[in-house]
Amino acid sequence: MNQPVLRVVTIDGPAGAGKSSVARSLAGRLGWRLLDTGAMYRAVTWAALRDHTDLTCDEALGTLAERVSVRLANGSVYLDGEDVTGRIRSVEVTRASRYLADNPRVRARLVRWQRDFADDHEVVAEGRDQGTVVFPHAFCKFFLTASLAARGERRFAEFQARGEAIDYETVLGDLERRDRHDEARAIAPMRPAADAIVVDSTGLSLDEVVNQIERSVRLRLDALMSPQPAVGR
Ligand code: C5P
Numbered sequence: 089m090n091q092p093v094l095r096v097v098t099i100d101g102p103a104g105a106g107k108s109s110v111a112r113s114l115a116g117r118l119g120w121r122l123l124d125t126g127a128m129y130r131a132v133t134w135a136a137l138r139d140h141t142d143l144t145c146d147e148a149l150g151t152l153a154e155r156v157s158v159r160l161a162n163g164s165v166y167l168d169g170e171d172v173t174g175r176i177r178s179v180e181v182t183r184a185s186r187y188l189a190d191n192p193r194v195r196a197r198l199v200r201w202q203r204d205f206a207d208d209h210e211v212v213a214e215g216r217d218q219g220t221v222v223f224p225h226a227f228c229k230f231f232l233t234a235s236l237a238a239r240g241e242r243r244f245a246e247f248q249a250r251g252e253a254i255d256y257e258t259v260l261g262d263l264e265r266r267d268r269h270d271e272a273r274a275i276a277p278m279r280p281a282a283d284a285i286v287v288d289s290t291g292l293s294l295d296e297v298v299n300q301i302e303r304s305v306r307l308r309l310d311a312l313m314s315p316q317p318a319v320g321r
Contacts (some may be wrong), residue, residue: 093206093225093226093227094227094309094312094313095120095206095210095211095225096206096210096211096223096226097114097118097120097211097212097213097226097227097228097229097230097305098219098222098228098229098230098277098281098284098286099111099114099212099214099218099224099229099230099301100212100215100218100219100229100230100231100232100280100281101216101230101232101233101234101278102216102239102263102270102278103239103240103243103263103266103267103270104233104234104239104240104242104243104263104266104295104305105232105233105234105239105289106152106232106234106242106294107214107232107300108124108126108293108295109213110214110232110289110297110298111124111214111292111296112124112163113295113298114212114298114302114305114313115211117298117302118155118212118213118257118302118305119208119210119241120194120209120210120212121205121209121210121211121212122160122163122211122212122214123160123202123205123206123211123212123213123214123218124160124165124167124214125133125198125202125215125216125222126211126214126215126216127160127165127173127249127278128158128160128165128198128201128202129168129188129189129194129198130165130176130177130181130187131156131158131165131166131172131176132152132153132156132158132188132198133168133176133181133184133185133187133188134172134175134176134181134183135152135156135168136149136152136187137181137184138186139152139187143187144187145186146191146193146201149187149188149191149193149194150191150192150194150268151193152194153188153197153198154197155193157169158166158198158201160205164306177206177246177250179252179254182262182266183262183263183287184194185245185271186266186269188264189216189270189273190251190273190274192232195275195276198261199222200245202218202224203220203222204220206223211289213226215277216276216277217276217277217286218229218232219280219281219283220276220279220281221222222232222263224281227309227312228285228304228305228308228309228310229280229281229283229285230262230281230284230285230286230287230304231281231284231285231286232287232297233288234288234289234290235289236260236263236264238258238289238290238291239263240260240263241256241261243259244256244259244260245258247286253272256282273278287300295304
């Protein structure tokens with residue numbers, strides 16, 4: 089299918105750029121559902137840690153992803169029916185997530201879930217590969233970024249709010265390493281889709297970013313929905 093998919097907006101970008109908050113707010117304003125694909129990778133990572141799966145064994149990780157079930161509902165993440173929303177945000181899960189994100193079988197499984205989710209709903213999909221791999225025909229794509237310092241401060245504040253003892257330099261180091269890894273990955277590397285609008289959130293409030301993105305989405309929706317003038321009549 090090469091037609092633009094009217095029901096999917098994608099927001100990709102590096103860690104800490106504010107994707108989750110922006111995507112959640114945008115989804116609320118449009119009355120659409122949020123597809124938080126990072127939460128899916130995190131949930132499967134949590135399952136691997138829970139089951140003491142060897143993170144360096146591709147075969148074991150692939151089998152695990154095909155055995156467990158991940159469900160997003162009402163802003164929560166469920167692994168095999170258990171609510172793991174809080175647990176998947178830990179430093180441990182964050183660091184281990186790259187093993188699952190690098191695994192082709194894990195990615196194939198999660199891509200299927202993500203497309204199934206969008207079959208039933210109008211979605212704002214956020215992650216690293218939503219505009220490039222999962223929904224290449226989405227009608228409106230964004231790549232949300234920010235300076236390393238701004239992203240580090242945002243992530244540090246999130247860890248502090250959750251009471252996790254971690255210093256700012258460690259957060260910054262983890263963030264840089266994770267971004268480098270996400271960009272260099274052989275499969276579905278993080279990069280803006282050729283037709284994505286790049287938005288830099290450095291120094292902008294959440295509302296300012298969402299206003300900017302919502303304006304572009306509505307303009308594009310209007311343009312695609314309005315009748316085309318007849319040619320040659
Ligand atoms: O966005 P979040 O920080 O929750 O993502 C956790 C990890 O999952 C990322 O560092 C990335 O490696 C992986 N991920 C991915 N593809 C996505 C979403 C997340 O590889 N679409």
